[in-house]
Structures are given as C-alpha cells and as structure tokens.
Amino acid sequence: MPTFERRSLTGEAAAVHDAYAPDALVLDVGRDFETLPPAVAEDLGLLADALDPATYPQEWLPDDAPAALVRYAGSDFTIGLPSDGTVLWTRQTVPPTVLVKFRARGTPEAFLEFLLAEAFVQLSLDVPESFFPFFGDRYPDLDRAVDSGPVDTYQVAAALFDAWVGLHTREVFADWADDYPGLFDTWDDAGDRLAGRLTDLASEVARGKTSFAAATEYACSAVKHGLDLPAPFGALDTTAYREYGADYAVRWAEKTFEQLNDA
Numbered sequence: 001m002p003t004f005e006r007r008s009l010t011g012e013a014a015a016v017h018d019a020y021a022p023d024a025l026v027l028d029v030g031r032d033f034e035t036l037p038p039a040v041a042e043d044l045g046l047l048a049d050a051l052d053p054a055t056y057p058q059e060w061l062p063d064d065a066p067a068a069l070v071r072y073a074g075s076d077f078t079i080g081l082p083s084d085g086t087v088l089w090t091r092q093t094v095p096p097t098v099l100v101k102f103r104a105r106g107t108p109e110a111f112l113e114f115l116l117a118e119a120f121v122q123l124s125l126d127v128p129e130s131f132f133p134f135f136g137d138r139y140p141d142l143d144r145a146v147d148s149g150p151v152d153t154y155q156v157a158a159a160l161f162d163a164w165v166g167l168h169t170r171e172v173f174a175d176w177a178d179d180y181p182g183l184f185d186t187w188d189d190a191g192d193r194l195a196g197r198l199t200d201l202a203s204e205v206a207r208g209k210t211s212f213a214a215a216t217e218y219a220c221s222a223v224k225h226g227l228d229l230p231a232p233f234g235a236l237d238t239t240a241y242r243e244y245g246a247d248y249a250v251r252w253a254e255k256t257f258e259q260l261n262d263a
Contacts, residue, residue: 003043005031007100009116012180016117020124023095026116032102034082035068036162041079048093053077055174060136062143064097064150072132081130082116087115089123096123114186118169125168131161138246145253148213155213159220160236160249166224167242174226191225198222202230212260232256 004027009017017024025047033040045051056073065073072078079090079099086107089098098119104112128134135157137143142160146153176184201219204210210218219233229237233254241248 003040004028004047004099005030006047011113013113013116013181016120016183018115019120021096022099023122024089024120024123025093025095025097026100027097028100028104029102031122034080034084035071036079036099038076038078041077044079044093044097048095048097050094051077052092052094054092054133056132057137060065060132060139062140062153064143064148066150066154069132069154072130081132081158084130084152085115086112087119089129091120091123091129098123110182110186111190114183114190116182117180118173119170121172122165125165125172127165127168128161131157134164135246135249138250141177141250142253142257145250145257152211152213156216156253159213159217160253162217163220163223163236164241164245164249166220167237170224170226173224183255187225191222191227193220194218194225197229198227201233232259 007028008027009026017026027044027047027111030041042051053075055075058073061070061073068082077092079092080088086101086104087098088101089096098116099110100116104115107115132139138155142157143150143153160190173184173187176187198219200214201210205212205215216233217231220236222229223237226237228234232255235241235252236249241252
C-alpha cells in the first residue's frame, strides 16, 4: 500500500471528527515509525493543501538531549516522537493530519476508535503538538531537576505533558455518555484498568520494582480519567497545573526529586 492512505471513519469516531476536527485529514501509515523522516513526511504534501514545518530553538535542548529530540527540534521536516503512541496528530500540515501507525492493526477496534476521537478532541483544544514546545525554554530546567539522565528527563517530560493535556480533555470525555456512549464506555474502561495499580505505585518505586520515571508515566496517564493519584503525583491533578503548565511542572519536578535525593 502507499505510505499514506486515507482512512474511512464510521460511527461515533466519524461523528466526533465532524464535531471536533472536521477539517483534519485522517491517514493510515503503511509503515511503523517513531519519528517520520523528512523524505517520508514530505510525502504528506501530496495529500495536504500545504506543509508548515515547525522548528524550535536549539537553546531549548540540553547538551545531552536524545538524538530523536534533537532531530525533532531541528530544521528538517520531522513528525512524531517515540512517546507518541499508536495515533498521533500534527499541525505541520494544512489542514491538520491525524496519523494511524501500522501497529494499530493489532489494536482492538473500540480502543482504536477512542484514540482517534482523543486526537480530534486534542486538535479542537489547541494544545501543543508535543511536550517539547509545551516546556519550551524550561526544558533544560526540567533536565536539571530530574537529574537522572536524558532518557529519564524525556520520559518524565512526556508524562507530565500527558497529564496536563488530560486535565483539558477529561471533562470532554466525561460528558460523552449520552452523545457517544461507545467511546465513553471505552474511556471509562481504560480508567478502570489503570486504577488497580495506582494504590501500589509508591511502594513499587520504594522497592525498586518500578523506576520513578515509569511511575510518573503511569500516574500521569491516569489524569485523563480523573483517578485518585498517590503522592507525589496528586499535586499534578490540580487547577494550578492546568493554569500554569510548564512552570508548575518544573517546580513539581524540582521539589519531588529534591525529596527523593534526600530520602
């Protein structure tokens, strides 16, 4: 099949597309990827009206930033980061594009439809495309706060961004019971699957069974479901975080890792 192929939408996913992101292209990708290289990304120009590549200041990158993040920030037209998951969206095309990775072929259809609906909602909320522009010039500060290597900083940054976006999207999902009951049930079920492990998360970290970065990722994924989070993650489920964004996240990381280092 071609690298990109228009995806047909049906049922509730189609209805959410029309309600939240009616102009967005939805494409299946004929290969799996973490970051689309420039030569492949530029093929989107055959389907989109225009391309609008994003670049970011090199000053936002710590000296030891992962190669994928360096490429993403640079002048070459790249789309996606390794933390993006099965479905991602970009505003580097006109109109915006939602991309379904090749790995989606193993995803249950109901959950894949929710991932698509989630992308449409995020596009409607005008949130940043990834954690990197969300943190911006605060990313080096986050790197210093985490202080356990560039991979952990990357993982924590992606998780914190996921939580911040979840603070915006969950009120939308929670209101879907009548209009999109199938998608609501999938969102609700995903929350139930996360809830069981949250109570043991702090003890898993204390026993060395789970790294703090992995625990942050898990806890932050629960924010979109409005679940009760253990300390220190409960401080991320606040109106203050929703309002102050990256500044709040960096301060949370500074305080949290200071306490971890003192323990």
